[in-house]
Amino acid sequence: MTQQTVYNIGQTDLDRFLQQASEKLITDRYSAREVTTPTVAEILGVSERTVNARVRTGKLKPLNPGSSKYRFRLSDIMQLTLN
Numbered sequence: 745m746t747q748q749t750v751y752n753i754g755q756t757d758l759d760r761f762l763q764q765a766s767e768k769l770i771t772d773r774y775s776a777r778e779v780t781t782p783t784v785a786e787i788l789g790v791s792e793r794t795v796n797a798r799v800r801t802g803k804l805k806p807l808n809p810g811s812s813k814y815r816f817r818l819s820d821i822m823q824l825t826l827n
Contacts, residue, residue: 767823774819778807781814784821 753761784804785792798804799814806814 770822771819777818778815779818784816787821
């Protein structure tokens with residue numbers, strides 16, 4: 745005979761758990777992938793100038809901050825679209 749434990753949780757807690765699980769899956773799946781400024785602009789629905797401005801203001805962190813052609817971790821960009 746096996747013992748089962750039943751947890752009674754509210755909808756808010758369930759939603760929070762599912763959101764965290766979704767973010768973890770995205771982070772794990774895309775953490776090794778890199779994308780360029782044009783791809784980030786397309787994902788976020790902004791111009792490349794806006795992406796570059798967000799880098800200058802510290803809102804986006806490129807993998808190669810000193811370069812003229814930024815690369816970003818795709819998982820970081822995907823997390824922005826979830827928030």
